[in-house]
Structure formats: C-alpha cells, structure tokens
Amino acid sequence: MTLQLDTLFINANLATMNLDIDAPYGAVKDGAIGVRDGRIVWLGKMADLPENICQKKNTWDCQGDWVTPGLVDCHTHLVFGGNRAQEFEQRLNGVSYADIAKAGGGILSTVKATRALGADDLYQDTSTRLIDFLYQGVTTIEVKSGYGLDIPTEIKMLEVARKLTEDHVRVCTTFLGAHALPPEYKDRPEDYIDLVCNEMIPKIAELGLADAVDGFCENIAFSPAQIKRVFKAAKKYGLPVKLHAEQLSNQGGAKLAAEFSALSADHLEYIDEDGVKSMADAGMVAVLLPGAFYTLKETQKPPIDLFRKHGVPMALATDCNPGSSPITSPLIILNMACILFGFTPEEALAGMTREGAKALGLGDIIGTLEIGKSADLAIWAIEHPAELSYWVGDIANVDRFFKGVSYE
Ligand code: DI6
Numbered sequence: 136m137t138l139q140l141d142t143l144f145i146n147a148n149l150a151t152m153n154l155d156i157d158a159p160y161g162a163v164k165d166g167a168i169g170v171r172d173g174r175i176v177w178l179g180k181m182a183d184l185p186e187n188i189c190q191k192k193n194t195w196d197c198q199g200d201w202v203t204p205g206l207v208d209c210h211t212h213l214v215f216g217g218n219r220a221q222e223f224e225q226r227l228n229g230v231s232y233a234d235i236a237k238a239g240g241g242i243l244s245t246v247k248a249t250r251a252l253g254a255d256d257l258y259q260d261t262s263t264r265l266i267d268f269l270y271q272g273v274t275t276i277e278v279k280s281g282y283g284l285d286i287p288t289e290i291k292m293l294e295v296a297r298k299l300t301e302d303h304v305r306v307c308t309t310f311l312g313a314h315a316l317p318p319e320y321k322d323r324p325e326d327y328i329d330l331v332c333n334e335m336i337p338k339i340a341e342l343g344l345a346d347a348v349d350g351f352c353e354n355i356a357f358s359p360a361q362i363k364r365v366f367k368a369a370k371k372y373g374l375p376v377k378l379h380a381e382q383l384s385n386q387g388g389a390k391l392a393a394e395f396s397a398l399s400a401d402h403l404e405y406i407d408e409d410g411v412k413s414m415a416d417a418g419m420v421a422v423l424l425p426g427a428f429y430t431l432k433e434t435q436k437p438p439i440d441l442f443r444k445h446g447v448p449m450a451l452a453t454d455c456n457p458g459s460s461p462i463t464s465p466l467i468i469l470n471m472a473c474i475l476f477g478f479t480p481e482e483a484l485a486g487m488t489r490e491g492a493k494a495l496g497l498g499d500i501i502g503t504l505e506i507g508k509s510a511d512l513a514i515w516a517i518e519h520p521a522e523l524s525y526w527v528g529d530i531a532n533v534d535r536f537f538k539g540v541s542y543e
Pocket residue numbers: 212241242245314351379382427454456457458459460
C-alpha cells in the first residue's frame with residue numbers, strides 16, 4: 136500500500152498532547168507526521184514509516200525539533216481601538232480597576248475609541264497585534280466583540296475578527312454585547328439587555344458573524360438574571376454560550392453557565408466548590424487567565440486543586456485586552472500559569488492546546504496531534520517541551536504549519 140501525502144515531517148519529537156499516549160506530553164520521540172489535504176493522516180515513529188510513500192509536495196526535516204499542536208488562544212479581546220496606558224498609570228497611583236470602571240473609564244473608554252475607528256484602521260491595528268501571536272505558534276484564536284455595544288460597532292468588530300482568517304489563522308468569533316453598559320443606556324440595564332436579546336443577537340445570528348455568545352457577570356457589569364436572558368436568546372438562535380464569571384466576586388455565574396451547557400466559564404478566581412462541581416457535571420472547561428490576575432494584582436487565585444479534583448479541564452488564554460490584560464504573548468501566559476497558579480508545564484501546554492480546543496468546541500478537530508485532526512502544527516527549536524513554559528522573553532525559533540482557512 137502506498138501512503139499518499141502532501142507533506143511529510145521527519146526527525147521530529149512530537150508532543151502530541153494525546154491522553155491516549157501514555158507518556159508525559161503524549162510524547163513520541165524520533166517521530167514523523169504525514170499530512171494530506173490539511174489533515175494528519177500518519178503519525179508515529181520514524182522507524183515505523185511505511186516504505187512506499189508518494190509525496191506531492193515536500194519533506195520538512197525537523198532535525199530533532201519538537202512539534203506540538205498549534206497553540207489555541209481561546210479567550211481574547213483582540214479587536215479594539217486605542218489603549219489604556221494612562222489607566223494603568225492611574226491604577227499604579229492607587230485607583231482601583233472597579234473605581235475606574237464606575238467613573239466611566241475602563242471598558243467604556245475603549246468603547247469610545249473603538250466606535251471612532253473605521254473598519255480598515257481597526258483591522259490594521261488588530262492584524263498588527265495578531266503578528267505577535269503568530270510568531271509564538273498560535274494557529275487558532277478566539278476573538279470577542281464587546282467594545283462596540285451598539286449594533287454597527289459590534290458588527291464592525293466581528294467582521295474585522297472574521298477577516299483575520301486572511302492572516303493565516305483559524306478564528307472563532309464571540310459576540311460579547313453584554314460586556315458593559317453603554318453610556319446611552321446609563322441606569323437602564325434592562326433596556327440594554329432588551330437590545331442585546333431582541334436586536335443584536337438576531338442580527339448577528341442572521342449575518343453568521345458569531346460562533347458563540349459571551350457575557351460579563353459581575354457586580355460592575357451584568358447580574359446573573361440579566362445574563363440568563365442573554366443566554367436564552369443565544370440558545371434560541373442555536374449559539375453556544377460561555378461566560379466571564381467569578382473574576383472579581385462570586386456571583387454564581389459558573390453555575391448559571393452550567394445550566395445552559397456552556398462551553399466554558401472564564402477567570403473563576405472566586406468560584407467555590409459548588410460552582411466547580413456544576414461545571415464538572417456540565418462538561419465545561421475552566422478557562423484561566425493569569426494575565427488579568429497578574430495585571431490587576433489580584434491575590435485570590437482560582438482553585439486549581441478543585442478543578443483537578445473534579446476533573447474540570449483547565450484551558451489557558453491571554454485574555455488580550457487593553458485594560459486587564461494588555462498581553463500579546465501566549466508563552467508568557469504559560470509561564471504565569473506555572474508561577475502564579477501552580478500549573479505544571481505539561482498542564483500549561485495542555486491548557487493552550489488540548490483544553491483550549493475543547494473550550495471552543497473544537498476538541499474533535501484541533502488541540503492534539505492525532506490522525507484525522509487538522510494539521511495545525513507548531514515546530515519549536517527546543518530540547519524539551521517544558522521550555523515553552525520556562526523561558527520568559529523571546530524564545531527559540533518557531534515555525535507554524537497551518538492549512539486551514541476557517542474551521543469546518
Ligand atoms: N473581564 C476582563 O478581564 C476583560 N473583560 C472582562 O469582562 C476586561 C476588559 C477591559 O478592561 O477592557
């Protein structure tokens with residue numbers, strides 16, 4: 136039998152992250168990967184490569200480099216106008232993140248800047264930021280709206296996010312209309328939630344611009360009852376949900392998300408065991424965001440022992456945004472997860488590959504190196520996969536191999 140391939144990767148150490156392979160990192164040393172039509176069709180030891188291989192394109196000699204699944208950043212707010220360096224300065228002078236938000240700064244200052252930018256400029260700014268992620272091995276990125284808070288700007292943000300696929304990356308878009316209360320709706324949160332549920336979600340669903348719906352459940356944002364309305368509307372249009380929950384206080388958001396079979400609940404510093412159990416029962420992913428924890432100088436860590444105990448998968452993401460996580464380096468997030476939250480380097484890499492994929496509902500397509508999955512690969516000039524969490528700063532060379540356009 137002849138193995139038909141487009142591309143063959145040889146002399147690679149594979150961190151497959153496949154739990155069925157009983158070795159740290161699901162490692163296959165001295166391995167090879169065969170790719171056809173953008174999918175992995177052969178994976179194993181060099182010594183086991185079939186003799187008859189018919190290749191249309193090229194052989195990529197990895198010379199002992201490590202190959203991992205392409206990184207999956209499953210929570211970002213990559214599309215935004217301006218920046219908030221001055222608020223950063225204010226915070227360092229003692230003003231809290233919550234107080235800045237209450238005074239009309241914070242998210243709302245980014246809303247103003249994002250509304251003011253034309254789609255082309257917004258795309259240019261975002262695409263420039265995206266380069267950092269691509270240079271660090273990201274092949275899939277989730278991008279949220281939520282800095283428009285009116286119909287035209289939310290649409291503009293999601294269209295910009297969709298266009299990023301042209302930059303050779305898999306993009307999942309999330310509608311985050313319930314991020315903050317826009318100034319036009321000051322003191323009228325229920326009216327704004329009406330707009331989100333009755334106009335924004337239907338319009339965005341009709342245009343096919345969002346793969347999921349998110350909300351910010353917090354005392355400085357929306358209550359569980361308001362989020363519930365948003366989730367009901369999302370479900371009506373067949374859109375999966377996820378939630379910013381328990382970031383600054385315990386509102387029971389994760390439990391609410393579980394009731395709607397959410398893909399994930401994100402942040403979770405203040406979640407209790409009850410909340411963790413409901414996530415486990417609903418098969419949800421905990422998306423942990425050490426960049427926001429670090430930037431806001433939080434002291435309460437998410438209860439990672441409880442997630443481990445109840446078997447809740449832990450994903451990691453940059454939460455790249457101009458306020459609480461102005462971070463464009465996924466690898467720094469791996470390091471922060473280890474140092475600040477007590478992840479092992481293997482859990483950290485799993486968090487930004489296998490578990491990140493699950494958090495996007497793409498666990499069958501990406502996230503591990505396995506036959507049948509998409510060939511989204513990152514090839515790293517390192518001697519051990521723990522290096523991905525270990526170095527802080529510019530790490531060794533990485534090559535990306537990515538054939539997908541958007542996910543099927
Ligand atoms: N939680 C966060 O950390 C970001 N959004 C959210 O709901 C912060 C967004 C910002 O400050 O601009």
